[in-house]
Amino acid sequence: MAVIGGGTMGLGFAELLSGAGLTVRLCDASSELTRQSLERLGERVRGHVEARLLEPAAIERAASVEGADDVAAAVQGAELVIEAVPEQLELKLEILPAIEAAADPEAVITSNTSSFSIKELSGAIERRGRFLGMHWFNPPEWVPGVEIIPVEETEPEVVERTQELLRRLGKRPAVVGDEVGFVANRLQSALLREALACVREGLVEPADLDEVVRSCFGFRLPFFGPFRILDMAGLDVQLSVFETLEGGLGERFAATDAKDDLGSRVDAGRTGTKSGGGFFDYSDEERDRLLIERDRRYAALAELLERLPPL
Numbered sequence: 001m002a003v004i005g006g007g008t009m010g011l012g013f014a015e016l017l018s019g020a021g022l023t024v025r026l027c028d029a030s031s032e033l034t035r036q037s038l039e040r041l042g043e044r045v046r047g048h049v050e051a052r053l054l055e056p057a058a059i060e061r062a063a064s065v066e067g068a069d070d071v072a073a074a075v076q077g078a079e080l081v082i083e084a085v086p087e088q089l090e091l092k093l094e095i096l097p098a099i100e101a102a103a104d105p106e107a108v109i110t111s112n113t114s115s116f117s118i119k120e121l122s123g124a125i126e127r128r129g130r131f132l133g134m135h136w137f138n139p140p141e142w143v144p145g146v147e148i149i150p151v152e153e154t155e156p157e158v159v160e161r162t163q164e165l166l167r168r169l170g171k172r173p174a175v176v177g178d179e180v181g182f183v184a185n186r187l188q189s190a191l192l193r194e195a196l197a198c199v200r201e202g203l204v205e206p207a208d209l210d211e212v213v214r215s216c217f218g219f220r221l222p223f224f225g226p227f228r229i230l231d232m233a234g235l236d237v238q239l240s241v242f243e244t245l246e247g248g249l250g251e252r253f254a255a256t257d258a259k260d261d262l263g264s265r266v267d268a269g270r271t272g273t274k275s276g277g278g279f280f281d282y283s284d285e286e287r288d289r290l291l292i293e294r295d296r297r298y299a300a301l302a303e304l305l306e307r308l309p310p311l
């Protein structure tokens with residue numbers, strides 16, 4: 001495995017991959033910066049061991065990460081390359097061909113860009129069948145989700161193999177389309193935009209807004225995404241919420257398409273778990289099981305949060 005860029009994300013990849021017993025080579029912008037990155041990797045892993053998040057053996061594994069003097073040396077023989085240099089288009093367009101030129105023809109090359117079009121980046125690559133976007137979240141050694149962004153030419157087998165590797169590392173990949181912001185950043189930005197508006201309008205102080213997000217609807221998010229939550233709440237209920245928000249808050253809340261998405265289902269009698277189906281289908285048994293499992297998980301999370309010391 002090769003990690004290009006030993007910053008916030010690159011060190012997380014090196015920690016995760018070496019911790020899983022994989023051979024890892026890392027390179028930064030110069031030999032000196034690579035040496036410093038490896039030093040920081042050691043400190044980071046020792047910190048996790050001291051906090052009892054990792055077994056002491058992780059220190060030795062992290063020490064096995066080899067520094068490479070340049071990109072070519074880093075990628076030689078690697079099955080997977082993760083590009084994690086700063087978010088500068090020119091730099092990425094320069095690094096990707098250098099990676100490809102020295103990598104095995106079979107190597108899978110990925111970019112951890114958080115905003116650039118993967119199609120645009122793929123323009124710098126000749127073997128596009130083996131290229132894809134792999135958008136991780138900070139800190140990548142602990143956050144399980146990874147967005148996988150194939151381009152048109154990416155071979156399905158490469159997408160499959162990358163997902164398998166991620167699952168073996170304990171991650172939870174999701175394949176998403178190559179549109180600006182992919183999916184996660186688009187959703188996060190929608191929330192953030194509205195959070196800033198609520199504070200700007202004097203509706204709430206930042207600390208209370210954080211509490212609302214964490215403890216109200218955010219409390220459910222470790223277990224369910226918006227579609228499952230909608231099914232349990234009722235699509236008809238949300239439809240009416242959309243209408244009320246539009247009436248009270250005006251044009252900015254005109255959710256015409258979203259109301260159509262829900263309205264067509266509601267008209268077809270698909271209001272969610274209470275009617276046997278919404279975005280997903282449920283037999284009576286499946287619905288009962290889901291609801292009791294939901295409550296079991298919420299109770300377990302509430303208890304865990306109660307036990308954790310305040311931040």
Ligand SMILES: NC(=O)c1ccc[n+]([C@@H]2O[C@H](COP(=O)([O-])OP(=O)(O)OC[C@H]3O[C@@H](n4cnc5c(N)ncnc54)[C@H](O)[C@@H]3O)[C@@H](O)[C@H]2O)c1
Nearest residue numbers: 005006007008009028029084085086087112113114136138
């Ligand atoms: N930080 C995050 O929360 C986050 C989350 C998701 C994705 N990303 C993406 O991951 C990528 C890396 O982000 P980061 O936060 O780790 O950045 P960073 O600035 O912390 O680290 C980038 C590293 O790349 C090195 N570098 C610069 N030029 C290089 C070169 N030519 N060859 C090798 N290394 C070089 C830098 O010296 C630095 O150590 C970016 O594309 C970013 O958008 C970041």
